Amino acid sequence: MARTASSSSMSRAMVSYYALDRTNGSFVLGxxxxxxxxxxxxxxxxxGKPLNYDPTKDVQAYTPGSxxxxxxxxxxxxxxNSGGKTWPPGAYNPQLGLMFITSIEGCNIIETVEQKNFVDxxxxxxxxxxxxxxxxxAAERRYGxxxxxxxxxxxxxxxxxxxxxxxxxxxxxxxxLLFLGHLDGTFAAYDAKTLQExxxxxxxxxxxxxxxxxxxxxxxxxxxxxxxxxxxxMQENPELKNIAMTHMxxxxxx
Numbered sequence: 001m002a003r004t005a006s007s008s009s010m011s012r013a014m015v016s017y018y019a020l021d022r023t024n025g026s027f028v029l030g031x032x033x034x035x036x037x038x039x040x041x042x043x044x045x046x047x048g049k050p051l052n053y054d055p056t057k058d059v060q061a062y063t064p065g066s067x068x069x070x071x072x073x074x075x076x077x078x079x080x081n082s083g084g085k086t087w088p089p090g091a092y093n094p095q096l097g098l099m100f101i102t103s104i105e106g107c108n109i110i111e112t113v114e115q116k117n118f119v120d121x122x123x124x125x126x127x128x129x130x131x132x133x134x135x136x137x138a139a140e141r142r143y144g145x146x147x148x149x150x151x152x153x154x155x156x157x158x159x160x161x162x163x164x165x166x167x168x169x170x171x172x173x174x175x176x177l178l179f180l181g182h183l184d185g186t187f188a189a190y191d192a193k194t195l196q197e198x199x200x201x202x203x204x205x206x207x208x209x210x211x212x213x214x215x216x217x218x219x220x221x222x223x224x225x226x227x228x229x230x231x232x233x234m235q236e237n238p239e240l241k242n243i244a245m246t247h248m249x250x251x252x253x254x
Contacts, residue, residue, distance in 0.1 A: 015032075108139050
C-alpha cells in the first residue's frame with residue numbers, strides 16, 4: 001500500500017512519500033517530495049526514520065536550529081508546519097500509473113516563548129484547553145504545487161507551481177485530466193501527462209474542497225464546493241483579502 005504521510009507537530013514537516021507493505025504494514029521505501037526539507041538530513045532507507053534520529057533520547061532535536069527551544073527561542077523549518085500534502089486528497093490515474101497530489105511549499109519560524117497566563121485574552125491557562133509557549137509564523141511567502149509521483153518508487157515525475165498555497169484536493173479522470181481549485185477562485189483542469197493548464201474558470205470565491213465527478217444520462221459533470229477564508233492565508237497573501245466568502249456549489253459539464 002502506498003500513501004503520503006504527514007503527522008502533526010514537529011514530524012509534520014517531514015512530508016515524504018512512504019510505501020508500505022499492505023500485508024503487514026512494514027516499511028518499503030520513502031522519498032522526499034517537497035522542494036525543501038531542512039529539519040532532518042534524510043530518511044534511513046531501511047527503516048524510514050529520520051537519519052538523525054537518536055533512539056537513546058526522549059526528545060528528538062534532529063537538525064539544530066530547525067525548531068525553537070528555551071535555549072534557542074527561534075528555529076526555521078522547511079517545509080512549514082502546514083507544508084507538504086497534509087489533508088487535501090490526492091488522486092491516482094491507473095492508466096498513467098501516477099499519483100497526483102497538491103503540496104504547500106516554503107518554510108516557517110517555530111518560536112518558543114514564555115507565556116504564563118492568558119489574562120489579557122480573557123482567562124488563565126488550563127491544561128489541554130489553551131496552548132502557551134509560542135507558535136509558528138511565516139518566514140517567507142509560501143506557494144503551492146501540483147505534483148505527479150510514481151507510487152512504486154516515490155520519484156516526482158512532474159510539477160507545476162502556483163502563486164498561492166493549495167488547499168483543494170485533486171480529481172483525476174479517465175480522459176487524463178486533473179481538476180483542482182485555488183484560493184484565488186480559479187477552478188482549473190490540467191493535462192495529467194504534462195501538468196499544464198488546459199481550461200480554467202474563476203468562481204469568485206476561494207476553493208479548499210476537492211472536486212467530484214459523476215454522470216447523468218451518459219453526460220459527465222464535475223462539481224466543486226467553493227467558499228473559504230483563512231486569516232493566516234490572507235495575512236500572507238494580502239491580494240486575496242477582498243475575495244468573496246460566498247458559499248456555493250458549482251457544477252460544470254464535460
